[in-house]
Amino acid sequence: GAGVSQSPSNKVTEKGKDVELRCDPISGHTALYWYRQSLGQGLEFLIYFQGNSAPDKSGLPSDRFSAERTGGSVSTLTIQRTQQEDSAVYLCASSGGTSGIETQYFGPGTRLLVL
Amino acid sequence: QKEVEQDPGPLSVPEGAIVSLNCTYSNSAFQYFMWYRQYSRKGPELLMYTYSSGNKEDGRFTAQVDKSSKYISLFIRDSQPSDSATYLCAMNTGNQFYFGTGTSLTVIP
Numbered sequence: 001g002a003g004v005s006q007s008p009s010n011k012v013t014e015k016g017k018d019v020e021l022r023c024d025p026i027s028g029h030t031a032l033y034w035y036r037q038s039l040g041q042g043l044e045f046l047i048y049f050q051g052n053s054a055p056d057k058s059g060l061p062s063d064r065f066s067a068e069r070t071g072g073s074v075s076t077l078t079i080q081r082t083q084q085e086d087s088a089v090y091l092c093a094s095s096g097g098t099s100g101i102e103t104q105y106f107g108p109g110t111r112l113l114v115l
Numbered sequence: 116q117k118e119v120e121q122d123p124g125p126l127s128v129p130e131g132a133i134v135s136l137n138c139t140y141s142n143s144a145f146q147y148f149m150w151y152r153q154y155s156r157k158g159p160e161l162l163m164y165t166y167s168s169g170n171k172e173d174g175r176f177t178a179q180v181d182k183s184s185k186y187i188s189l190f191i192r193d194s195q196p197s198d199s200a201t202y203l204c205a206m207n208t209g210n211q212f213y214f215g216t217g218t219s220l221t222v223i224p
Contacts, residue, residue: 004158033212042119043159043203043214056210091158104212106151106158 004107006092012113021077021110025094032075038088082114121215130224134191138204138215145206148180150189153201194222
């Protein structure tokens with residue numbers, strides 16, 4: 001398929017464990033976004049990658065959250081020492097342009113449950 | 116005050132009804148205004164986006180923007196059961212996107 005893919009689709013972990021969430025953007029898309037979606041909340045921006053530029057990390061909620069994008073393609077969002085309030089759906093989106101007005105294509109999300 | 120406000124609903128209408136979904140916003144710097152549809156356990160899917168005040172039509176969907184009132188709407192004509200989903204409005208300044216909480220819509224056959 002040519003869409004954005006994310007893995008795993010579901011993740012259950014224990015409080016205090018680290019988790020890694022993966023996003024494969026659409027091939028050739030230069031921009032990649034991570035969002036968090038909690039029940040009853042809108043999409044919360046986490047981090048934005050654009051080409052080889054330094055990422056915009058302004059949305060990361062704490063220093064337990066980090067993300068990297070290797071080779072301008074695949075991205076990994078890491079949450080260290082998970083807390084129960086980290087339980088949410090983590091969505092990745094990619095877009096093809098640099099202006100921010102390009103269509104964002106979303107993946108299906110990773111549903112994270114921290115027990 | 117949130118950047119974007121959206122009534123979460125839920126909204127339930129009979130098949131064939133006209134549906135009106137709305138968002139208000141506070142930041143006059145927002146450039147583009149988007150509507151996404153999200154089915155259960157799926158990622159959001161872009162329906163439409165607009166730039167200027169006025170209407171934009173695509174099939175049964177019409178997006179309306181009133182920048183003077185900081186108010187946007189999505190109208191769905193002849194609603195179908197397949198339109199049952201959560202609808203999110205979104206807007207951006209450059210690379211920063213702001214989303215509403217979403218309105219849950221159910222179209223009853």
